[in-house]
Amino acid sequence: MRQFPLEMHHMAPGRVVEWRLRSTAGAQSPGPDGADGTADRRASFNQDKHFTVAEESRAADDPTASWIAVTFEVAGPLDEDALTGSLLAFVRRHEVLRCEFRRLAGELACAPIPAAELALDTVPVADFDRTEELTRFLVERFKRSIDTLSWPLFTMGAVLREDSATVYLAFDHIVCDGMSMPIVVQEVERGYEALRRGELPDPAPAPSYLDFAEEQRSRYLSIDEHDERLGYWKEFMASGDGEFFPRFPLELGVEPGRMYSIVNEASPLLDAAEAEVFEKACLAVDGKPFMGVLAAVAVCLREAGGPGVYRGFMPVSERGRAGWGNSVGWFVNTMPIEFDASPGRDFEQVMASVRAGFGEMIGHLDVPFVRAWELLAPREFAARSWPYPVNFFSYIDMRKCPGAERHEDWRPTSHVWSAQANGACSWFQRDAEGLHMNSIYSDTPAARRTMDGFLEALRETVREIARHGSFRRPIALTPPRRPALTPLDVAAFARRG
Known part of the structure; x- marks a missing residue:
């Protein structure tokens, strides 16, 4: 899927x-x-x-x-x-x-x-x-x-x-x-x-x-901006010049306060065999595949002109905290994550930073994102959208979802759409066919150039990790524009392999 x-x-x-x-x-x-x-x-x-x-x-x-x-x-x-x-x-x-x-x-x-x-x-x-x-x-x-x-x-x-x-x-x-x-x-x-x-x-x-x-509101509606449970958010803001939202670090050519029509694109990053080898490379340095993808994203952003310290938002499912594993609903808490991806750090070192950053984030999952937003950034909370392009990373291993053992028969696909955007969001999925990326971003010439280059650099980086277990080769910052994407024949990709 x-x-x-x-x-x-x-x-x-x-x-x-x-x-x-x-x-x-x-x-x-x-x-x-x-x-x-x-x-x-x-x-x-x-x-x-x-x-x-x-x-x-x-x-x-x-x-x-x-x-x-x-x-x-x-x-x-x-x-x-x-x-x-x-x-x-x-x-x-x-x-x-x-x-x-x-x-x-x-x-x-x-x-x-x-x-x-x-x-x-x-x-x-x-x-x-x-x-x-x-x-x-x-x-x-x-x-x-x-x-x-x-x-x-x-x-x-x-x-x-x-x-x-x-x-x-x-x-x-x-x-x-x-x-x-x-x-x-x-x-x-x-x-x-x-x-x-x-x-x-x-x-x-x-x-x-x-x-x-009901349980969430009962626990968090009465808290104020001085509540000690907001400490993790406050530390994250302090390291980002007081901003609640982590900025997407590359140029998208968007104007403040303006929304744009979207580009909605998807592309494979690794095939099934490459994804298996990539997972082994991540496990070899005591990490998980999503950590490896996040490490690759951080390094690609840095090499394209972003900072050495990765700062971003990451949606985290809250289904596993109680008995909601098979329930429909909006069980997502969006959390900030920060880790070191400075030049000179090898794959194992960046992965160690990702692991530490993720562990720190999970330890402070309790406060709902929207409540933290309302208390710590009330001016931005009053707006109808996030204030500027925000760095956002999502990863789901579809092979672990309910019913995954029948996905070859049912051939499920998921789709997201939004009327407007003022930044970029990327979702990564692992399924039986490999690793895939879907991005929605503002439709500007600068954003198209940036996201084209980012996709090609990321694809090359995860393949390098799969081949060599490291960031071996320099990342191309000005790759050729990728070929036009063609429609996916779902029945065909379900039958392959």
Whole structure:
């Protein structure tokens, strides 16, 4: 399973149907205690900030939009009744997907619709004869249908053919994160298979993200800027001239206060065999593969003109801290990390610095990012976006996600999109096919040049580590522009190897 732009998905055409979610309670609005008499729940810090930005953007007639989507394959003629039942069971199982968000006395409240009151309607959409037309439709469909301020907060559909189907689900970030996508695939696929066998999907509700949010707010809503738990953040800011956000150190050609349309690109860095050797090189110096990628990123940024000390943001999943391993939600805390990648340090030394920096970061994971942002950088918190290009690194080993043992059959892919950006974000994924990179960045000439050079330098650096276990050769700072990327045939890459 890998992440890349939906526009790169070479999806075979067919007949598109969608499943529209509705409440059987009709137009009756939930009362102050919720639709079923239960109390409204409080949104998480991530959700509250995300919703606030959407409200303010709508008011300013400058909508900020984004979505996270997943696609996967079903072999053979589709049993529409079985897929309908599986999708409905999936939505009923995860409370956050049944929520309507609204302002109550200034706070963002979640009003869960009772699972038994939900129904799905199957709606024929259109027939497509060409892949390009289908892809354009899906891209526009996700943009139009995902609205942070309107329920439901996701869309579901499938492309049907005589001998196969591609299922798709697209979500607003307010109800899920990237690690939710493998959970979506596993639950819907296994539920479908169960119903095809005449069995029922798991009826038990998943541990709720709303409980996670409630616990988080109870613990951290009352803290102030003097709380000792903010010490790690304050030290990070002190080492960066008092700035809360670590700057992306290379030139992107963006103007302060301005947002830009995006470039969304993806490219392989290592094939499966190279990724295995790369992992061994990392283990040989007492590190992990994600640490090796982060070390390579730091060295490439430094060689391209960045500082010797790497400073960046890193999303960290909080699912493992309790029983939310198979729950859908936004279980991400964004944390700062800092380590030494100065000139003259070899691979083992940089890896030791990464390991120490990561260990220090994990030891201070408790304070939610949005709460730290609000307390320590209130002026920036009031804005609708991060103030300038921010250094951001994300890594997921998809082989360790729920259902990974069936990914060759299901051929899942994930996709992210944002309407605008004022910087660059990169996500790295390891799967059975190797190591891959997906980047979203501002569409400026300078950013295209910078990201082209960064990609080529990074690819060469991780290959050097795989070949020699070190940064052996000088990194090219002015590489030739890479060739145009071609659409990915998902069925083909799943069959390779």
